[in-house]
Amino acid sequence: MLGQCIAQKLEFVVDNTNATIESRRRFIEPAQAAGYRIVGYYFTTDIKECLARNALRTGKAKVPVPGIYRVRKMMQPPALEEGFDELYEVTALPAGEWTVKPWANFAFRR
Numbered sequence: 001m002l003g004q005c006i007a008q009k010l011e012f013v014v015d016n017t018n019a020t021i022e023s024r025r026r027f028i029e030p031a032q033a034a035g036y037r038i039v040g041y042y043f044t045t046d047i048k049e050c051l052a053r054n055a056l057r058t059g060k061a062k063v064p065v066p067g068i069y070r071v072r073k074m075m076q077p078p079a080l081e082e083g084f085d086e087l088y089e090v091t092a093l094p095a096g097e098w099t100v101k102p103w104a105n106f107a108f109r110r
Contacts, residue, residue, distance in 0.1 A: 002027060006034045019075045021082060028083040039086045040078050042103070047072055049092050078103075 005012040018024045028038055045053075047068070054063050078087055080103075087103035 002030060006030060006036075009034075017071055019071050021076050021078075024078065024082060032083050037085045038083055039088070040084045040103075041088045041090050041100070042078055043090045043092075045092045053092075 002012070002014075004010075014027050016023075018027070024040075031038060050068055050072070051065065054065070054068060057063070078084060080087060088100050089103055091099045091101075093099055
């Protein structure tokens with residue numbers, strides 16, 4: 001699908017956790033080579049919030065709890081050096097709202 005978007009010069013969004021630098025590289029490098037602007041959003045939701053949101057899901061949308069912990073453990077926060085042109089930090093607020101702000105260096109909290 002990525003190749004088709006690039007070949008047709010379509011805008012696209014990768015909606016996936018992509019917890020590691022390596023998992024992001026497979027999207028960033030080809031898009032960068034094709035001249036795309038690379039914008040990343042890093043969700044800083046804490047583990048309790050992730051578990052609470054997941055508990056509200058049903059069926060295939062619900063992630064097994066061990067999977068949430070596994071991905072959290074392997075999480076590597078993004079860096080501009082990976083090829084991002086812009087990075088934003090997204091944080092959950094009460095009542096289902098979100099705040100989005102330009103990326104700032106911060107200590108990753110597991």
